[in-house]
Amino acid sequence: MTTYSIDGLTITCEKQGADKYIKISYPFRFGKYSEIKSGNYTFQFNLNGEIKTIQGRGEGWLDASEWLKRNAGNDWTYFAAGGYTGAYDFTGEYYVPCLPYDSNGIFGHNRFTSPEVTHAFEAWHQLNAQLHAMDKTKIPGKVNEFINRVLSMGAEPLKQRAQKLHDIIGGRVSVLPPDTRHVEYDVIPLTIADGCLYNCGFCRVKTGNGFKRREKKDILDQIHQLKRFYDQDILNYNSIFLGQHDALFAGAELIEYAARQSYEILGLKNSVIKGPKLFLFGSVDAMFQADAALFEMLNRLPFETFINIGLESADPETLAQIEKPLSRKKVTRAFNQMMAINKKYNKVEISANFLYGADLPKTHMPSILELTRNQLDHFYSKGTIYFSPLEIIGSIQEVKNKFTEFKTLCRLPVYIYLIQRL
Numbered sequence: 001m002t003t004y005s006i007d008g009l010t011i012t013c014e015k016q017g018a019d020k021y022i023k024i025s026y027p028f029r030f031g032k033y034s035e036i037k038s039g040n041y042t043f044q045f046n047l048n049g050e051i052k053t054i055q056g057r058g059e060g061w062l063d064a065s066e067w068l069k070r071n072a073g074n075d076w077t078y079f080a081a082g083g084y085t086g087a088y089d090f091t092g093e094y095y096v097p098c099l100p101y102d103s104n105g106i107f108g109h110n111r112f113t114s115p116e117v118t119h120a121f122e123a124w125h126q127l128n129a130q131l132h133a134m135d136k137t138k139i140p141g142k143v144n145e146f147i148n149r150v151l152s153m154g155a156e157p158l159k160q161r162a163q164k165l166h167d168i169i170g171g172r173v174s175v176l177p178p179d180t181r182h183v184e185y186d187v188i189p190l191t192i193a194d195g196c197l198y199n200c201g202f203c204r205v206k207t208g209n210g211f212k213r214r215e216k217k218d219i220l221d222q223i224h225q226l227k228r229f230y231d232q233d234i235l236n237y238n239s240i241f242l243g244q245h246d247a248l249f250a251g252a253e254l255i256e257y258a259a260r261q262s263y264e265i266l267g268l269k270n271s272v273i274k275g276p277k278l279f280l281f282g283s284v285d286a287m288f289q290a291d292a293a294l295f296e297m298l299n300r301l302p303f304e305t306f307i308n309i310g311l312e313s314a315d316p317e318t319l320a321q322i323e324k325p326l327s328r329k330k331v332t333r334a335f336n337q338m339m340a341i342n343k344k345y346n347k348v349e350i351s352a353n354f355l356y357g358a359d360l361p362k363t364h365m366p367s368i369l370e371l372t373r374n375q376l377d378h379f380y381s382k383g384t385i386y387f388s389p390l391e392i393i394g395s396i397q398e399v400k401n402k403f404t405e406f407k408t409l410c411r412l413p414v415y416i417y418l419i420q421r422l
């Protein structure tokens, strides 16, 4: 680690953060990064020199324990401290990601309109201008190299890089699985199949296209391009998201191929963050298609695998209203299968999504409780239930109260699903 001070800046190259993701109630950094402190701001950069986080302190900043984080899709998220508002009970995390685009969140305010956040972005642009104008002839080699990397990653190149990422995988990831919260949403996306089976009426994230597997050659090509794209910062990734909306339906052979090739070619065993994780979505019919051999294969992978299944409701009236072509019988069977798999495989966890909406039929919530309480003899820690709020009608406090009421009755962990893109 090299620290150098110049013109009011303190520059530290290659700091080492934590080597595994943990849930903690104060700001914490994972992996390797470099840092520049300037006035009241700390700017952190990934190993390619791309801005990664901005954190302020003192006057002019909202809260010393909150920060801004940029992802590979060039979206900024404001991580709001939520401990004192009970956010952990609602989300399973100590920090609530506040997004600059419309989502289904019931937490946090849009911080991106606040003057403090605007000033933080201005400070980053000023820092770039200062680095650009600086006499670098006497700066030590390593620090100089870092500054040059930062200067090569200005606003326009960052925008172009996000476009490049989306071109590689065939478009923006419209929604990440809720379980990616376990790795602070830091996943490398790899598309193994496009579209989905149901094209449900209520869904805002669907492509509208039918399900189609990618060829192995296409997947391999994406992995090689992703390796070049993530470049030096690949060391900071330990997790893969297999896209898009129903990678489970792609079948065991393609999933194993994508998982093993990405693990090897992207060098995940060399990641500075331990505990590789694989995330994917699955549909009810993908669950029925998946046999024991598929889950045994997943259990043997060098990953811990999280599969998120969209059940939405076990109530026929609700399923008809949201235009999801499923029946109570199918949803119940998929739920029971989820519980059995979670019990049997130590490295596979299946979670399920249900909808929350004040205008859904009165029979909706009891149908979920029938599965998640009445059919279970005790509390199970594996098999998280996520609630995805549809349009909020009434007060947010009302939604929270209903959620808390449900949580106390449910015999599985329950959290709110915040729809987040990449």
Ligand code: SF4
Binding pocket: 195, 196, 197, 198, 199, 200, 201, 203, 204, 205, 206, 245, 283, 310
């Ligand atoms: S909820 Fe899932 S299956 Fe239904 S349209 Fe959306 S992505 Fe497709």
